[in-house]
Amino acid sequence: MKIQSTVLSVLSLLILATGCSKTPEPTPTPQATASEAAGIGVIKLTPEQFQNGNIQTADAKRQKIAQSFQALGEFRSKNRAKSMVEAPVGGRVVALLVDEGASVQLGQPVARIESPELSRLLAEHHHAQRKLELLESNAGQKILLAEQGPDTQAPLNQARTRLQKARAQTQAEEARLKEASLRKERLEKLIEVGIPSQEQVDMARADYLQALAALQAAQAEEKLAQDAFQKESLLDKRDARSAVMKRELSAELHLAREELRHQSELLKVLGKDSEEESPVITLTAPASGSVTSISTNVGEFVDTGQPLLEVVQSGDVYPVIWIPGSRVPEVAVGSEVEIFFSTDSPGYPAKITWLAPELDPETRTLAARLEFADKNLSARAGIFIKANVQTRKHSSLMVPLSAVTEVEGKQCVYIAGGERTFHRREVKTGVKSTDAIEILQGIEAGEKCATEGVFLLKSYDLGTEGE
CATH class of the missing domain: 2.40.420.20 (conserved putative lor/sdh protein from methanococcus maripaludis s2 fold)
Known part of the structure; x- marks a missing residue:
């Protein structure tokens, strides 16, 4: 019993000691x-x-959060936003005043062309102006002479002299035209072997056109002189002659004014002041924007209507992305998109505003037009972009x-x-x-x-x- 009591006492002490030394485990x-x-x-x-x-x-x-997929795209320009700068007359490009990619303002000079055709138009305008001035200054004297009734033979003699001069002028212009034609044809054949310069050929063509115009004018004058001579031959009364002279003078003044007006309008269309004498025409930007392409060089000869530069109006570009065909069911008009201009650029929020009616048969993608949330954000046509297209949102x-x-x-x-x-x-x-x-x-x-x-x-x- 003593041993049993001792064992129980030891066990009790061990249990007590263990309970005192053990720390309670933390509750997770x-x-x-x-x-x-x-x-x-x-x-x-x-x-x-x-x-x-x-x-x-x-x-x-x-x-x-939104699930998304990536798509590529680019900025495109609206069709109406493209403007071409074309040569209004043929000639040689003497200056390009802007570079490709430059920003331009409406009316800003962009190029200059030196044109033989413009030189001819300026000369014809000057001639028409002087002709009208002379007619107007002599009109009063002619009417006075007609009313006073000079020698009835004088007008007839004048008409005869005029007809003779007109015929001689026609013959001279015919010879001049023949010579200019032969020279033009000879140079056009020789340019194939590279002997004359293009400028020489262009000048020969301009001379030919001037000779042709001069002949036509001489022929018209000869016809007028012939008609006048026939009329004078039939007139034998002073009153009739006076009335005819007044009518003819009025008609001549009217034609001279119309000719001058026509020449002035031609120069105005070309943007040329009729008082200028230089055959150089300055071309200006048709709209404010960016020069996207230049298709000519300084020194190059261009034809009438030939495109020289293309200008895309500022702000008239829009982003388009290409949706993979397998992803088309996941997008709709209004889907949100985040646009990146480069790998390290910030994202710009946008949304889909239009979806093409069908897939591109070659790329198997669907074009989607976007609109930026920031209306002031702009870019240039041709810039490539990357887009994260959001398909659905969930918490x-x-x-x-x-x-x-x-x-x-x-x-x-x-x-x-x-x-x-x-x-x-x-x-x-x-x-x-x-x-x-x-x-x-x-x-x-x-x-x-x-x-x-x-x-x-x-x-x-x-x-x-x-x-």
């Missing part, structure tokens, strides 16, 4: 996993380690992208526990945005996870002493 938080409870992936930092590691945390939050648990790291081949985050304590938690991730990532499994909303100093926590977790 509801988020703690079995591995955390076992101390696996648990990092306890000293105050110094915590401070030097610049550890930062953030809450896991539920947010609206999901998100953490900063920097919070997720790979540990032993698994995606993990470090959850903040007690004071300066972090627990590694394996997670299953979903879609990413530019700065956040979706968490499908592993943590709950409201849990704090490390976002800065994650690499330091990982190094302690994988073997570095943390105390």
Whole structure:
């Protein structure tokens, strides 16, 4: 009995001693996993380690996220926004005043052309102006002579002299035209072997046109002189002669005024002041915008109507992206899009405003036109872009992208526990945005996870002493 009593006393002391020395186990938080409870992936930092590691945390939050896919595209110009600068007359380009890609304003000079045709038009305008001035200055004297009734033979003699001069002038102009024609034909044949310059050929053609115009004018004058002579031959009364002279003078003045008006309008269309004498014409920008192409060079000869430059109006461009055929059912007018001009550029929000009625048969893509949320945002035609096209939005648990790291081949985050304590938690991730990532499994909303100093926590977790 004594032995039994002694054993019971010893056992009682051992149980009492054990109960006094054992500390109660901490109750795991509801988020703690079995591995955390076992101390696996648990990092306890000293105050110094915590401070030097610049550890930062953030809450896991539920947010609206959108699934998306990428598409390529470009900026296009509206058809009505393109304006061509064309040569109004043939000639030689003597100056290009802008470069390709330059911005221009409406009416800004962009090129200059030296034109033999313009030289001829200026000469004809000057001739028509002088002719009208002479007719107007002599009109009063002619009417006075007609009313006073001079010698009836004088007008007839004048008409005869005029007819003779007109015939002689016609013959001279015919000879001149023949000579100019032969010279033009000879140079046009020789240019094929490279003997004359293009400028010589152009001048020969201009001389031929001037000779032809002069002959036509001489022939017209001869016909007028012939008609006048016939009329004078029939007139034998002073009153009849006077009336005819007045009518003829009035008609001649009217024709001279019309000729001058016509010449002035031709020069005005070319943007040339009738008082100028230089055969150089300055071309101006038809609209404010950007010069997208230049199709000529200084020194080059151009024809009437030949395109020289293309100007695309500022702001009249729009983005278009190409939706892969397999993704077409996921988009609609109004779908949100984020546009990137380069890999490191910020994203610009936009939305789809139009979808093509059918796929491109070659690329198997569908063209979609976009509209920027920022109406003041502009670009130039031809710039390529990349787009993230959002298909649908849903609420999901998100953490900063920097919070997720790979540990032993698994995606993990470090959850903040007690004071300066972090627990590694394996997670299953979903879609990413530019700065956040979706968490499908592993943590709950409201849990704090490390976002800065994650690499330091990982190094302690994988073997570095943390105390």
